[in-house]
Amino acid sequence: PSKANAATSRYVFDELAWGNDETHHVAPGYDAQILLRWGDPITANAPEFDVMNQTAAAQLQQFGYNNDYVGFVPLNEDGSRGLLCVNHEYTNEEVMFPGLGRQDKVDFKGMTPELIDIEMAAHGGSVVEIARDEVGKWQVVRDGKMNRRITPLDTAMTLSGPAAGHARMKTNDDPSGTHVIGTLNNCAGGLTPWGTWLMAEENFHGYFWTDKLDADGNPDISGAAEEKSWDRYGVPGMWYAWGQKHDRFNVDAEPNMPNKFGWVVEVDPMDPTSTPVKRTALGRFRHEGAETTVSKDGKLVVYMGDDNRFDYQYKYVSEGTVSDDPAANGALLDEGTLYVARFEEDGTINWLPLVHGAGPLTAENGFNDQGDVMIDTRLAADLLGATPMDRPEDAQPRGDGTAYILLTNNTKRKEGDTNAANPRPDSSFGHIIEIKEADADHAATSGTWSILVQCGDPKVAEVGAQWNPETSENGWFGSPDNAAMDADGRLWISTDQGSSWGKTGKSDGLYALETEGEARGTSKLFFRCPVGGEMCGPYFTEDGETLFVAVQHPGTDGTKDIPGFERESTFEDPATRWPDFDPKMPPRPAVVVITKEGGGKIAV
Ligand code: FEO
Ligand code: CA
Ligand code: CA
Ligand code: CA
Structure with missing residues (x-):
């Protein structure tokens, strides 16, 4: 309770800088690993993904x-x-x-x-x-x-x-x-x-x-x-x-x-x-x-x-x-x-x-x-x-x-x-x-x-x-879309700006939004998406040590209004090829798993 009354938000991490580029970013001190991509085989007999x-x-x-x-x-x-x-x-x-x-x-x-x-x-x-x-x-x-x-x-x-x-x-x-x-x-x-x-x-x-x-x-x-x-x-x-x-x-x-x-x-x-x-x-x-x-x-x-x-x-x-x-x-x-x-x-x-x-x-x-x-x-x-x-x-x-x-x-x-x-x-x-x-x-x-x-x-x-x-x-x-509670009952918000992306110039991301005490209404950026991707999914495991986020439709939303991209993506010419960055692979929606370097609860 003493913490909740403090003037600063309870989420302990160094805030990420806002921006917009071809890849994802997470707050310093955290690992963000690609876990599952569109096309990944998920059964023993499933064929490997062959995009062509x-x-x-x-x-x-x-x-x-x-x-x-x-x-x-x-x-x-x-x-x-x-x-x-x-x-x-x-x-x-x-x-x-x-x-x-x-x-x-x-x-x-x-x-x-x-x-x-x-x-x-x-x-x-x-x-x-x-x-x-x-x-x-x-x-x-x-x-x-x-x-x-x-x-x-x-x-x-x-x-x-x-x-x-x-x-x-x-x-x-x-x-x-x-x-x-x-x-x-x-x-x-x-x-x-x-x-x-x-x-x-x-x-x-x-x-x-x-x-x-x-x-x-x-x-x-x-x-x-x-x-x-x-x-x-x-x-x-x-x-x-x-x-x-x-x-x-x-x-x-x-x-x-x-x-x-x-x-x-x-x-x-x-x-x-x-x-x-x-x-x-x-x-x-x-x-x-x-x-x-x-x-x-x-x-x-x-x-x-x-x-x-x-x-x-x-x-x-x-x-x-x-x-x-x-x-x-x-x-x-x-x-x-x-x-x-x-x-x-x-x-x-x-x-x-x-x-x-x-x-x-x-x-x-x-x-x-x-x-x-x-x-x-x-x-x-x-x-x-x-x-x-x-x-x-x-x-x-x-x-x-x-x-x-x-x-x-x-x-x-x-x-x-x-x-x-x-x-x-x-x-x-x-x-x-x-x-x-x-x-x-x-x-x-x-x-x-x-x-x-x-x-x-x-x-x-x-x-x-x-x-x-x-x-x-x-x-x-802008444009709050999905929410999660972490192990300590703290609120996290992900955004989906859609065609309004150009109105903020910021990529979609995941934010820690304080609800209690004097810091109520304070928001901090924790993760951001590659250009044109929407932030979905946020989900914390019960121990608060793992956070899953889902990057939806990377390379598509609002890219024509983003300086440096300025076009609608196609298979051949996408705004990003996240997460593979393989010239033969289009962008792929993927689930990202986030953990603290060295382990422990996230944002604590
Ligand atoms: Fe209302 Fe599928 O976002
Ligand atoms: Ca959505
Ligand atoms: Ca939710
Ligand atoms: Ca939405």
Whole structure:
């Protein structure tokens, strides 16, 4: 406590200088080792990566693209062996495949059926065993018995909870409405207290296709049975060509298929033959993440953001309590209450339950049952009067009834359209809200909130940034995206500036953000990405000695606005060839493992 009241931040390390170049950087005194790259073989029989001769069959046994969420499940007492659970959110075809270039999103002329299947095989997730060797260095255990790939191409899943078996979930290949092949756009996620992995399905709408176009070449959904829902969710988004080859992604053939995506998927990483389960009680939206905690009376609580401009912050509270018997805990994700947040102007927060029959969630308003409420979570939350936020990304609870909500940016919010919890119009840099639940209980339906920091450059008055003045020119950031708690309950924030990269000139990175004492609101830079790469994943092992970070899409985002790069990357001419720096290899997304030189807790 004496430390927490000190005027300086509790994170002990020499801050990294901000900047922007072709490689990654970590604070002095730390090792940052490349652990797993796109294409690395992760099963005993997997072929070595051959970038010029890619196949879907090979990719199904190799580490996928765009590593996002990273979790670690220990396999032994001292945590020196364990399973890394990694999401593969999406693919960047222009730097994955030779000769393709950036695809025209309407006709996708360059996408062959095989390239489509490779992209599908590069999505999803990986479970990979890793272990420390004799000198304490983390290594991949290639023949690990639990190693597996999960993909939208071939992984069978079941649906459970209120929307499972619903009429709107029935498709040609599944008249029961309880099965689906694959998971899409798995962004952040979480681990449950019983060691299962939650994969959040984010921009699922982008994968659906229609051949019905209006005069401007945009999807024409008028008259579709799901028109109202599709309009609210952006279906079909037509970001990928998959629906040209696979009817299940073509809404003309399978109008109910989008209803099977946009969920939180639970995976048991300890059983490589287990079938992942989409838990519909946690609602359907563009799930950024699904970080868990336990309430005072032992219930599971999951905090979840819907990453869309003017969309909402949610949390789920289970009916039952967490048991020592893992098999008994699956039902906790099927039976419970989903709440949406209303951030009141007076600094209180109310969590509004999404329960069929309560308030406006009735048949007159289009909700015939709880399945409808879950399938159209966004429409239900609209009726309840939830607070429209500046793109809720990761939400990070701490066991003491506190949670941090990362709002990444919202350049569409107009003057006069602000609210107390989203106070800046045209926000390019985002902010972070701290929630204190009533009685320090994560299951509470009310509490208080405050803004921890308003991001952006504190020297530019019109940005309206708010940091602790102890924050240096290296420490301020824009566009908070993912968060982690370390072993001492300290907060770490990673950034994703996307096309706003040029507005700060800084690369994306990982920051230590003080939440306590006089130093509250002080941020320090710990790690930065190579140019065009987004910082994902941050995850600390329980002993606080290992930190995993994931560099997503190196060489792509915002590079045309960065002095010294000034172009859109292609396979042949990327802004960086991180991490291999091999003239024949394009940049590769990779997981990086960070430890202190000589060992010990990070930032202590
Ligand atoms: Fe996948 Fe909201 O970032
Ligand atoms: Ca992200
Ligand atoms: Ca997180
Ligand atoms: Ca983001």
